[in-house]
Amino acid sequence: MASRFVYRKTPDFPNRYISPEKLFIYLQTNFSDHIKEVGRSSLEKPIFKMTLGTGPTKILAWSQMHGNESNATHALLDLLESLKNQPEMRENLLSKITLDFILMLNPDGSEKWTRRNALDIDMNRDFLKLSSKEFRLLKDVADNGQYDYALNLHEQRTIFTTDGHHPATLAFLAPSQDHTREITETRKKAMAVISKIYGNLKTELPNQIARYSDEFYPTSTGDNFTKMGIPTILYEGGHFPDDYKREGTRKYYTMALYEGLKAISDLRGSTQNWEVYKEIPENKETHYDVIYRNVKLNTDFECILDVAVQYKEEILDGEDEIIFVPIVVEVGDIGRKKGWKEIDCTGKSFVSEKKFPKLDAEVDFKIE
Numbered sequence: 001m002a003s004r005f006v007y008r009k010t011p012d013f014p015n016r017y018i019s020p021e022k023l024f025i026y027l028q029t030n031f032s033d034h035i036k037e038v039g040r041s042s043l044e045k046p047i048f049k050m051t052l053g054t055g056p057t058k059i060l061a062w063s064q065m066h067g068n069e070s071n072a073t074h075a076l077l078d079l080l081e082s083l084k085n086q087p088e089m090r091e092n093l094l095s096k097i098t099l100d101f102i103l104m105l106n107p108d109g110s111e112k113w114t115r116r117n118a119l120d121i122d123m124n125r126d127f128l129k130l131s132s133k134e135f136r137l138l139k140d141v142a143d144n145g146q147y148d149y150a151l152n153l154h155e156q157r158t159i160f161t162t163d164g165h166h167p168a169t170l171a172f173l174a175p176s177q178d179h180t181r182e183i184t185e186t187r188k189k190a191m192a193v194i195s196k197i198y199g200n201l202k203t204e205l206p207n208q209i210a211r212y213s214d215e216f217y218p219t220s221t222g223d224n225f226t227k228m229g230i231p232t233i234l235y236e237g238g239h240f241p242d243d244y245k246r247e248g249t250r251k252y253y254t255m256a257l258y259e260g261l262k263a264i265s266d267l268r269g270s271t272q273n274w275e276v277y278k279e280i281p282e283n284k285e286t287h288y289d290v291i292y293r294n295v296k297l298n299t300d301f302e303c304i305l306d307v308a309v310q311y312k313e314e315i316l317d318g319e320d321e322i323i324f325v326p327i328v329v330e331v332g333d334i335g336r337k338k339g340w341k342e343i344d345c346t347g348k349s350f351v352s353e354k355k356f357p358k359l360d361a362e363v364d365f366k367i368e
Helices: 020-030 069-085 087-094 109-110 133-146 185-201 222-229 246-267 274-279
Strands: 035-040 044-053 057-062 097-103 147-157 171-172 209-211 232-237 285-296 303-312 323-330 338-344
Touching: 020 044, 020 109, 035 133, 044 133, 044 303, 057 133, 057 246, 057 338, 069 097, 069 147, 069 209, 069 232, 069 246, 087 246, 097 133, 133 222, 147 185, 147 222, 147 246, 147 274, 171 185, 171 246, 185 222, 185 232, 185 246, 185 274, 222 232, 232 246, 274 303
Parallel strands: 057 097, 057 147, 147 232, 171 209, 285 338
Antiparallel strands: 035 044, 044 097, 171 232, 285 303, 303 323
16 A cells, blocks of 8 residues: 655744745755756846656646745645655655756745735736746746646635635646637646545545636636646645644645645546546635624714725735734625624624724724
């Protein structure tokens, strides 16, 4: 019987925030034989590609295309830590694949904990214009690498669930290559990989694995890589109960990365059991972080409503971990949505210098 993957978190990166400088020093100190600088960011930060394995199946992966999505970077580092303690598993995997992994494609955004790069470009919508230096590097690597698969690694917001109750801690997608969303052979290859990941993790993470919408985006990375004939698997790390630092997500993201690489090594281009992909529930947008129910405002007329709050993530200068700032995102009747935390304000007072909460502003009221 094959041994099970055992997760171990690397002690070198305990926080959700990863400093680009700290990552670069770590890579140069510990993996100098496996890394190569492939270019520089808009602000001249180095971008490294790590190459692992000697196998015939070639895979291209990248993390932090969006700078505030660090789970995929953690997943590779944790995977290396985990496999260090499982040498037979490591040898078996890396004898079958060659993985080129670009860590922190957007170091400028990663440093500031922003989605976009230093020029405010969303690299995941830059395939056609090639406006960003960073995406050009990725495109050049992909064009010249003769890759059999690609892994487009991201995170999604806390708003998504699998069924209206359980958070979509992981979500996957085999992207469409045109508006018809035809299930091509290239997509089937990606679906087969996702089906294996789902099959191996659904008991570990019951009711918390989703399928991302396959709406076609003409300028996006995964859709166009699929159009190029590269089976591309989109990973999305999402919410885990009571876990805004995403420690649980980090663990399961790492496990999913291993399972994806293992599936690719076993399938070798096969579309076996791709139909299982269609069994995965699609992401549903059902939740806010917090909902205050039945808030009675200090108005001249009776006004009772709901207030929805989402946490905005920020990094302060000189700090090594992000903070969570509560922002008002909706007011009124929010009965159609749920909150991961719900506070019933019936019979309580809305305490604020203002008569009502302001949309898109930081929460400045109390309920007493």
